[in-house]
Amino acid sequence: MSKPEAQWFNDCYKSLFDTPLSHWLQTLPAQLDHWQRNSKHGEFDKWCRLLAKLPSTTPSNIELDEKVAVGSLADVDVYTQKKISGLLQQFMPWRKGPFYVHDIHVDTEWRSDWKWDRVYPHITPLKNRTVLDVGCGSGYHMWRMLGQGASRVIGIDPTQLFFIQFQAIKHFIPRDDIHFLPLGIEEMQPLNAFDTVFSMGVLYHRKDPIQFLNQLKLQLRKGGELVLETLVVDGDEQTVLMAGERYAQMRNVWFLPSTKALAVWLERVGFENIRVVDVNHTTLDEQRSTPWMDSQSLKDFLDPEDITRTIEGYPAPQRAVLIANRK
Numbered sequence: 001m002s003k004p005e006a007q008w009f010n011d012c013y014k015s016l017f018d019t020p021l022s023h024w025l026q027t028l029p030a031q032l033d034h035w036q037r038n039s040k041h042g043e044f045d046k047w048c049r050l051l052a053k054l055p056s057t058t059p060s061n062i063e064l065d066e067k068v069a070v071g072s073l074a075d076v077d078v079y080t081q082k083k084i085s086g087l088l089q090q091f092m093p094w095r096k097g098p099f100y101v102h103d104i105h106v107d108t109e110w111r112s113d114w115k116w117d118r119v120y121p122h123i124t125p126l127k128n129r130t131v132l133d134v135g136c137g138s139g140y141h142m143w144r145m146l147g148q149g150a151s152r153v154i155g156i157d158p159t160q161l162f163f164i165q166f167q168a169i170k171h172f173i174p175r176d177d178i179h180f181l182p183l184g185i186e187e188m189q190p191l192n193a194f195d196t197v198f199s200m201g202v203l204y205h206r207k208d209p210i211q212f213l214n215q216l217k218l219q220l221r222k223g224g225e226l227v228l229e230t231l232v233v234d235g236d237e238q239t240v241l242m243a244g245e246r247y248a249q250m251r252n253v254w255f256l257p258s259t260k261a262l263a264v265w266l267e268r269v270g271f272e273n274i275r276v277v278d279v280n281h282t283t284l285d286e287q288r289s290t291p292w293m294d295s296q297s298l299k300d301f302l303d304p305e306d307i308t309r310t311i312e313g314y315p316a317p318q319r320a321v322l323i324a325n326r327k
Contacts, residue, residue, distance in 0.1 A: 008167065012179040015152060020193040020221070021130065027189050028181075035182055041160040050090050051164065054171045055080050057102065062173055064147030067113060068140060069100035070172045076102050091165050093293040096137035101172055109293035111286045112140045115200065115229065119321050122277035124225050126150040129195035132219050134185050135202035139166035139178075145198070146178050156183045190218035200229035201319075205252050213269045220326040226271060231256045232279070232320040237264050241314065248301040248310045248317060259320050271324035278321040 009032050016022055041047075057080070059071030073081055085104045088094075097108030127149035133142050136155030139162070145153045157163065157180070166180040185202075197219050199212075206212040216226055233241045235258035247253035257265065259276045266274050284307075287298040298317070303309040308316050 008179075009181075011176055012154070012181065015176060015179065019130070019152070021152075021191060023193075024189070024191055031183065031187060032181065039182075044160055044164075047091065047161070047164040050087055051167055051171065053083075054087055054168065055083060057084075057172060059102070059172060063100075064143050064173075066147075067100065068097070068143045068147075068169070070169075071102040073103040088168060089292070091161065091168055093295060094138065094165065095293055096140045096162075097292075099140070099169055101169070107290040107292050108138075108140075109287060109290060109297055112137075113144075114286050115319075116141055116144050118278045118280060119200070119227060119229065120144070120148065122321065122323060123227055124196065126196060130154075130193070132156070132194045132197045134197060134199045134216060134219075135205075136162070136166075136180065137201075138162045139169065139180055141198065141200065142166075142178055142180070143169070143173070146175065150196075151177065153178045155180045156185065156188065158182055158184045185212065185215045188215065188219060192218060193221055194219050194224055195221065196225045196227065198227045198229075200227070203228065203230035204247075204254060204256055207254050209255050209257075210265060210269060213265055213271075217270050217326050222326055224326050226266075226324045226326070227321070228262075228266075228324070229319060229321045230262070232259050232262065232318055233315055234258060234318075235261070237261050243314060244312065246312055247314055248298070248312070249296070250301075259322065262320070262322060266322065266324050270327050272327050274322060274324040276320055276322050280319055282317040282319060 013025060016025055057071055057076055060075050063069040081102050084102060094106055094108045096110050096112045097106050099106040126145055128151045131145050131150045131153045133155040136142055136157045139155055142153045142155045160182060163180055163182045197216050199216055203209055233256050237260045239258040240261050241256040243253045263274045284299050289297040301311055302316055303311055310316055
């Protein structure tokens with residue numbers, strides 16, 4: 001394993017000693033070694049070389065509570081700021097954010113801060129909790145979780161560009177209580193140990209949503225809290241939309257349940273105290289093209305004559321947040 005990767009993962013291993021997650025060390029190092037040897041993206045080594053060129057800075061401030069911001073232009077000269085900006089642009093497209101690095105605004109496709117504002121008022125306060133973020137993307141919400149006082153935040157996502165984007169931000173915020181592992185939930189052993197598990201924007205990508213919900217449950221301790229955010233449709237306990245080949249131009253969308261059907265699923269797999277805390281239609285201001293993600297976005301995926309429908313004729317994206325506890 002190359003030096004930077006070894007250090008990233010070794011820091012994670014050290015953080016697991018003498019914690020309720022220590023048994024993960026029986027399998028995790030071998031998994032990540034296998035990933036490094038067999039599964040890396042063709043651009044990964046190039047991305048690592050670019051990461052190594054990010055200049056070291058001494059930020060005057062780090063903000064994780066209201067936003068994810070580190071440093072200001074006053075901490076660096078204009079040349080250094082331009083170098084940082086140019087390197088971060090090499091990791092496009094940036095989908096989840098926004099981030100602010102020495103006054104560089106990484107204006108991501110998604111206003112993930114808006115989603116967080118809808119979610120966090122309803123969850124059990126994260127102070128001193130151990131948190132898992134499943135399908136964490138670039139790690140934006142992980143930083144916000146840390147800003148709410150979580151004692152340890154671990155994100156998993158197999159998308160290697162997201163992994164690199166997370167490491168780029170962590171270069172400027174070198175905390176030892178936040179880690180990203182390039183794994184999918186199907187690779188996770190039942191840890192039965194996290195206080196809170198987040199899954200935001202993943203369920204509808206799974207061919208077997210019931211198995212996925214069970215996998216999430218098995219990462220939680222008894223009584224632990226699941227925070228689930230996903231696409232939904234209107235309807236009763238029996239309403240589930242299975243899209244055709246594409247939904248909003250996405251090929252990998254499978255099941256969109258109603259909130260009532262989703263509550264039934266959660267109860268069947270072993271959750272209780274299930275509550276729907278937010279239902280919200282995705283707007284063209286929340287998901288859009290930007291200079292940091294300059295390909296097609298939501299407006300291109302909706303019917304131009306009726307934005308309440310997707311281009312395929314399905315209901316436009318509506319997202320719900322459900323919270324439940326493991327029995």
